[in-house]
Amino acid sequence: MTIEFTRHTLANGLDVLMHEDHSCPIVAVNIWYHVGSKNESPGHTGFAHLFEHLMFEGSEHHDSGYFEPLQGAGASLNGSTNADRTNYWEVVPANALELALWMESDRMGFLLPALTEAKFANQRDVVLNERRQNYENRPYGLAAMAMLAGLFPAEHPYRWATIGEVSDLHAARLDDVQEFFRRYYHPANASLAVAGDIEPEAALALVGAHFGDVPPGPPVEPVRAAAALDRDVRLMLEDRVELPRLYLAWLTPAMFAGGDAELDLAADLLANGKTSRLYRRLVFDERIAADVSASQNSREIAGFFQIVATAAPDRSLAELERGIMQEIARAIEDGPTEDEVERGRVQAESRFLFRLQTVGGFGGKSDQLNAYNTFMSDPGYFHRDLDRYRRATNTSIQGAVTRYLSGAGRVALSIVPRGRPDLALPDSARVDAS
Amino acid sequence: MTVDRSRLPSPGAVRPFTFPPIARSSLPSGLRVWTVRHPAIPVVTFMLLVTRGAANDPDEQPGLAALTADMLDEGSGGRSAIEMHEALGRIGAQFDTDVGPDGVMLTLTVLGRFTERGCALLADMMARPTLAEADFSRVRRLRLHRLAQLRDVPGAVAERTFAKLLYGTHPYGHTPIGDTQSVAQFSVDDVQAFHARELRPASTVLIAVGACDHETIHRLASEAFAGWDGEAGPPAEPGRPLPLPPRLNIVSRPGAPQSELRIGHVAASRDTPDYHALVAMNMVLGGQFVSRINQNLRGDKGVTYGAYTGFDFRRMPGPFALQASVQTGATARAIHESLSEFAAIREARPVTGAELSLGVAALTRGYARNFETAAQIARAVSQIALYDLPDDCFAQFVSRIERITTQEATRVAMRHLDPPRMTTLIVGDVDAIGRDLGRLGLGEAAVVPSDPDIFQG
Numbered sequence: 001m002t003i004e005f006t007r008h009t010l011a012n013g014l015d016v017l018m019h020e021d022h023s024c025p026i027v028a029v030n031i032w033y034h035v036g037s038k039n040e041s042p043g044h045t046g047f048a049h050l051f052e053h054l055m056f057e058g059s060e061h062h063d064s065g066y067f068e069p070l071q072g073a074g075a076s077l078n079g080s081t082n083a084d085r086t087n088y089w090e091v092v093p094a095n096a097l098e099l100a101l102w103m104e105s106d107r108m109g110f111l112l113p114a115l116t117e118a119k120f121a122n123q124r125d126v127v128l129n130e131r132r133q134n135y136e137n138r139p140y141g142l143a144a145m146a147m148l149a150g151l152f153p154a155e156h157p158y159r160w161a162t163i164g165e166v167s168d169l170h171a172a173r174l175d176d177v178q179e180f181f182r183r184y185y186h187p188a189n190a191s192l193a194v195a196g197d198i199e200p201e202a203a204l205a206l207v208g209a210h211f212g213d214v215p216p217g218p219p220v221e222p223v224r225a226a227a228a229l230d231r232d233v234r235l236m237l238e239d240r241v242e243l244p245r246l247y248l249a250w251l252t253p254a255m256f257a258g259g260d261a262e263l264d265l266a267a268d269l270l271a272n273g274k275t276s277r278l279y280r281r282l283v284f285d286e287r288i289a290a291d292v293s294a295s296q297n298s299r300e301i302a303g304f305f306q307i308v309a310t311a312a313p314d315r316s317l318a319e320l321e322r323g324i325m326q327e328i329a330r331a332i333e334d335g336p337t338e339d340e341v342e343r344g345r346v347q348a349e350s351r352f353l354f355r356l357q358t359v360g361g362f363g364g365k366s367d368q369l370n371a372y373n374t375f376m377s378d379p380g381y382f383h384r385d386l387d388r389y390r391r392a393t394n395t396s397i398q399g400a401v402t403r404y405l406s407g408a409g410r411v412a413l414s415i416v417p418r419g420r421p422d423l424a425l426p427d428s429a430r431v432d433a434s
Numbered sequence: 435m436t437v438d439r440s441r442l443p444s445p446g447a448v449r450p451f452t453f454p455p456i457a458r459s460s461l462p463s464g465l466r467v468w469t470v471r472h473p474a475i476p477v478v479t480f481m482l483l484v485t486r487g488a489a490n491d492p493d494e495q496p497g498l499a500a501l502t503a504d505m506l507d508e509g510s511g512g513r514s515a516i517e518m519h520e521a522l523g524r525i526g527a528q529f530d531t532d533v534g535p536d537g538v539m540l541t542l543t544v545l546g547r548f549t550e551r552g553c554a555l556l557a558d559m560m561a562r563p564t565l566a567e568a569d570f571s572r573v574r575r576l577r578l579h580r581l582a583q584l585r586d587v588p589g590a591v592a593e594r595t596f597a598k599l600l601y602g603t604h605p606y607g608h609t610p611i612g613d614t615q616s617v618a619q620f621s622v623d624d625v626q627a628f629h630a631r632e633l634r635p636a637s638t639v640l641i642a643v644g645a646c647d648h649e650t651i652h653r654l655a656s657e658a659f660a661g662w663d664g665e666a667g668p669p670a671e672p673g674r675p676l677p678l679p680p681r682l683n684i685v686s687r688p689g690a691p692q693s694e695l696r697i698g699h700v701a702a703s704r705d706t707p708d709y710h711a712l713v714a715m716n717m718v719l720g721g722q723f724v725s726r727i728n729q730n731l732r733g734d735k736g737v738t739y740g741a742y743t744g745f746d747f748r749r750m751p752g753p754f755a756l757q758a759s760v761q762t763g764a765t766a767r768a769i770h771e772s773l774s775e776f777a778a779i780r781e782a783r784p785v786t787g788a789e790l791s792l793g794v795a796a797l798t799r800g801y802a803r804n805f806e807t808a809a810q811i812a813r814a815v816s817q818i819a820l821y822d823l824p825d826d827c828f829a830q831f832v833s834r835i836e837r838i839t840t841q842e843a844t845r846v847a848m849r850h851l852d853p854p855r856m857t858t859l860i861v862g863d864v865d866a867i868g869r870d871l872g873r874l875g876l877g878e879a880a881v882v883p884s885d886p887d888i889f890q891g
Contacts, residue, residue: 021474023474023806024451024474024802024803024805024806025449025450025451025802026800026802026803026806060439061439061440062442065724065733067723067724068724068792069442071722071723071724071792071795071796072791072792072795072796072799073445073795073799073800074795074796074798074799074800074801074803075800076800076803091800091803092800093445093448093449093799093800093802093803094449095445095446095447095448095449096445096446096799098443098445098446099442099443099444099445102437102439102442102443103442105437106439110439121736122733122734122736123736124736125735125736125737126732126736126738126739128761129692129736129737129738129739129759129760129761130739132691132692132759132761133692133738133739133759134739136691136692137588137690137691137692137694137759138587138588139583139586139587197449209436209437210437240586240687240689241583241586242582242583242585242586243579243582243583273519273523274515274516274519275516275519275520275523280516283576284515284516284572287572287575290576290579290580290583291576291579310579310583312575312579313579313582339520342524343520343523343524343526346523346524346525346526347523347526348526349526349545350525350526350527350528350544350545351526351528353475353476353477353545354477354528354543356475357474357475357477357806357807357808357809358806358807359806360803
């Protein structure tokens with residue numbers, strides 16, 4: 001099981017990955033810029049994402065909306081920004097590959113001449129509305145901001161959420177956009193994947209013609225920052241919610257680092273699905289929680305493991321905390337059963353194979369090639385990634401849980417209904433979030 | 435090779451795409467078995483579709499279809515709920531239950547080597563669920579917790595309230611999840627009765643798409659579904675006449691930074707002869723990123739992250755609705771702009787040739803990408819079963835859409851959009867926006883209880 005590919009690096013440093021798949025007459029064009037909110041600094045948060053919006057507002061040779069010509073050719077398209085990278089993709093009928101390459105290369109090479117103060121102001125308003133819709137006006141929507149700020153030290157670039165602070169978005173200037181583009185949006189900081197119904201040689205020639213002349217930019221230094229948490233932190237946020245919710249989190253290894261896959265498997269066996277230990281205990285048997293889930297959130301330079309549980313009506317977050325910590329203690333004591341390990345392995349194998357069903361979009365084959373190339377410098381990392389899950393054992397999972405989820409250094413965040421701070425875990429410090 | 439940047443490259447010749455054939459057979463019970471071979475990846479997606487849904491909830495029992503569907507994976511035969519999910523986990527299955535107004539759908543995706551076990555588990559869930567009291571009380575309690583949580587989700591409050599406003603006591607007058615009063619009174623007998631009455635093979639299709647052949651699936655189905663029989667009750671009927679809701683309604687959400695909006699009315703059913711023209715017209719109005727509505731509210735004014743319109747085509751006439759979340763201070767303006775766009779596309783600014791070509795191209799040129807994965811194909815096939823569509827509806831879609839003219843688009847806009855009859859619902863901060871609303875000319879805003887469990891239309 002793998003994603004076959006070829007890799008070519010153009011003279012300007014652009015990595016070009018090609019994958020042939022003729023099962024559907026479509027082509028995915030997917031481009032990653034290795035820049036995200038971790039390249040920002042305090043006071044300037046939210047910028048990488050705001051910039052992503054501007055990439056859809058036209059470039060020098062097509063100075064109007066990015067969507068129109070592509071939708072007119074039958075494309076589906078989107079982009080996204082996270083802490084570590086910004087990606088853009090089009091899925092076009094096979095006959096429109098050239099158009100997609102033209103459009104992507106024009107905004108890589110010629111964005112700034114088309115940028116205006118009016119576009120900038122408009123997209124800032126749109127982003128402020130995105131923030132209102134997805135964070136401020138959504139129950140528990142500000143939990144992520146509070147948790148990141150609790151886990152990571154001042155100056156650490158994972159301390160803020162990618163959407164950014166409102167005051168920072170208001171303070172952003174058009175000059176910053178130009179500087180940001182020159183620094184990060186150039187071929188040597190990007191990876192382009194073309195996957196689907198293509199003839200690789202012809203497609204590569206088209207890529208070379210469109211992207212070959214874009215000048216390389218300055219090298220981008222890797223972001224380095226250390227995070228450590230040696231004490232327990234308790235935070236509390238009042239929100240427009242009916243049921244209190246508890247978030248517990250620990251700092252954990254970065255993406256693909258030792259222990260990362262084991263913690264991913266541990267998240268499933270602890271809290272994902274009806275057979276998981278915490279679901280059975282808190283939701284199924286004791287009925288003190290309305291829901292529970294867990295995740296290993298691994299990022300490029302650090303990770304965090306998080307368990308989230310919502311209290312059933314009239315049950316306390318302290319009860320949830322006790323149940324969760326006892327189950328973690330039990331996992332440390334005994335590790336997973338053979339049956340749990342085997343199910344985790346089959347589920348991982350299935351998920352990896354299901355991911356091969358589509359060439360484009362978020363998580364499709366083109367996106368995976370770029371992810372592996374950007375983070376591991378190896379587009380062919382798919383099977384090694386899967387092997388991390390295949391090789392995990394009772395002992396290795398138990399070891400990761402023991403190492404990262406015990407001892408001091410945990411953030412407990414209580415989200416409680418407005419006016420009910422008494423429902424938070426005792427001694428929680430109020431967080432000011434907006 | 436140098437690139438000409440003075441103009442955009444034009445796409446080359448379209449590569450042909452044909453929808454794969456559907457192989458069909460039936461079991462003596464009436465269960466239909468439909469398969470599509472899609473061998474690209476060794477994966478099989480099963481979709482079990484019953485053409486009875488939330489619209490078949492008994493009058494006083496909104497939410498019963500959804501709760502019954504939610505009980506199906508809670509154990510069957512000798513298997514407990516936990517054992518059922520362990521069995522699903524052992525084959526790495528991806529399992530999902532979906533309940534809409536017109537159907538209940540179970541979807542299960544497995545690696546090819548687990549085809550037989552996947553089919554057997556799906557049959558156990560649908561044909562032989564235990565439906566035990568202990569599991570029922572737990573599942574009902576969780577459903578009540580969920581309903582409590584949804585009171586804080588503006589989009590969910592808007593969906594539930596808008597359905598009630600538009601449809602009243604009609605079978606589409608509630609969202610599938612139902613309401614607290616109703617769900618709190620369900621008993622396990624109600625669930626067993628719904629299962630016995632509505633979840634029957636004669637109104638069900640088993641769809642399998644992937645690396646599988648029809649004979650095998652037919653054989654597996656006839657073994658796995660053996661003993662499940664019976665006719666379902668009659669399809670839902672409209673019953674009482676639709677209500678005449680106030681033109682402007684507001685659910686109070688003090689201090690909300692945005693207003694969640696719905697604007698619309700009951701429109702067309704899936705079998706309307708105007709289906710293709712409405713789909714094309716809606717692309718121009720609000721069905722895509724570059725539509726008039728999104729361009730107006732997001733592109734020009736920046737007052738929302740996105741605004742869309744859609745016709746929800748169902749077995750009976752479904753709603754046409756705009757949905758958007760707009761910044762609080764711009765609420766009245768956004769409503770005014772939206773209603774103006776609906777009026778304009780009928781008369782003052784009818785769909786232009788350029789707009790229509792763009793909408794048609796967006797629908798047709800990339801049509802193939804809707805059929806890339808097994809799950810996508812299964813979903814498409816399920817539409818045939820759900821709405822009694824002809825087999826060639828996918829083969830014909832592109833040419834039917836391409837034949838739509840601007841006159842057609844205008845005709846269906848005039849016929850199916852009726853701005854004076856539209857109902858507007860706001861979930862937002864009454865104190866901050868109340869004064870502006872007076873200028874809309876929609877009359878006094880009716881204040882709807884903020885708890886959708888209380889609102890009875």
